[in-house]
Amino acid sequence: MSNSQVLVVDDEEDIRALIQEILSEEGYGVTVAANADEARSARGGDKFDLILLDIWMPDTDGITLLREWSEGGDLNCPVVVMSGHGTVDTAVEATRLGAHDFVEKPLSLAKLLRTVEGALESAGKHGAGARGMLPSPLAPVGRSELMQALREKVQQYARHDAAVLLSGEPGTGRGAFARYMHALSRRAEEPLISLTAASLTDNNVEENLLGSERDGEVHMGAFEKANRGTLVIDELADLNATGQKILLGVLEDGRFTHVGGGQSVELDARVVATIDAGYKAKVESGELRRDLVAHLGILSVRVPPLREYAEDVPELLTYYVDKLVDSEGLGFRRFSVAAQNRLRNYPWPDNVRELKNLVRRLLMADTEDDISLEEVEAEISSAAPIDEPLVKQDLLALPLREAREQFERAYLQQQLVLCDGKVGQLAKRVGMERTHLYRKLRSLGVDFKSVGSDE
Secondary structure, rough: OOOOOOEEEEOHHHHHHHHHHHHHHHHHHHHEEHHHHHHHHHHHOOOOOEEEEEEEOOOOHHHHHHHHHHOOOOOOOOOEEEEEEOOOHHHHHHHOOOEEEEEEEOOHHHHHHHHHHHHHHHHOOOOOOOOOOOOOOOOOOOOHHHHHHHHHHHHOOOOOOEEEEEEEEEOOOOOHHHHHHHHHHHOOOEEEEEHHHHHHOOOOOOHHOEEEEOOOEEEOOOHHHHHHHHHHEEEEHHHHHHHHHHHHHHHHOOOOEEEEEOOEOOOOOEEEEEEEOOOOHHHHOOOOOOHHHHHHHHHHEEEOOHHHHHHHHHHHHHHHHHHHHHOOOOOOOOOOOOHHHHHHHHOOOHHHHHHHHHHHHHHHHOOOEEHHHHHHHHHHOOOOHHHHHHHOOOHHOOOOHHHHHHHHHHHEEEEEHHOOOHHHHHHHHHHOOHHHHHHHHHHHHHHHHHHOOOO
């Protein structure tokens, strides 16, 4: 399927470049024009599926250009009008001339993407891979190098049919990436079936996965429900031993047999499994089959925690404000710069899920004022639980002394483990005099004797 072609007409170079970058990342073909003459020339040489048209331009304004196309019978694709100085009259006039929609500047990128997709769908087109079940937004939000690389990897894997293992901490959006991969694949028009591993018990796992036959009647299981589509198994590590054995057998054989049936059925579903970032410990303990993980992990994707791409937090905040205002009817509020900066430095122990819930709570406040730093501080926890890893602890919420003590405690505990509990080795590793190190460990409550024996 060819990508949808978009013409962006805007006299502001930075706006053109930004829109071109965002839409190109989503897989659209993008042509840019700085004025009406360039737009006319572009349309004379190429066929476009959508036009994004700025109103205020130096030579010929967007409304005049839209009227020219409309009255000349040359408007053969949807037009979305953009303006930083829009009025109701302008929007009405643009709509009368055939514009599909009207968006205001400064642009909300998430809203722009939704508008683009809606305009293409209205014309019977689809976005670059947006066939059927594309999540909102068209791709997971974020312009950091980490997220760009992750999207590229998912887009690459979407072209194949091999099983995929999506690992990451809870709340990172592994399920969203599974849906995104399905939407970009050749199976996008077929079913996307999601199965929570913890819901399968020893009593129901066979029938839920394989289906059954009774009195000549077939009851489909998950493999068959996902036929020609994608089966997502959520939290693979929660799948019981029987389920793991069944899943591995079906993946290896490419066939399965209904419970109570006698004829095998060919597997024609792509299997994608999500799993916690610490799954290797369960493999080592025997709770999770090594051969199953190896088979599913032929293609593997690590979905990073939000703290690793914190530069995308402001964009995520804007996206979820727009999304929740549109989908839940909540009042619109902006995050102040101070609030955004604070949240960029928050460790987000529950990742993107926590960010979305935070935005929802703040939008529920009965006020139209900007979201302040003080509101954000009141919402986020004053400190992460003491047993959380250091990277998940919100040290900025603590006084300097407490933050320093928490850091030193976590740092020395981890270094002590690496030294097998030997304080002599630890002293050399961290560059401290041994007697002073003993006092420091005792003052921080670090029990080095429980880790190992000293030299």
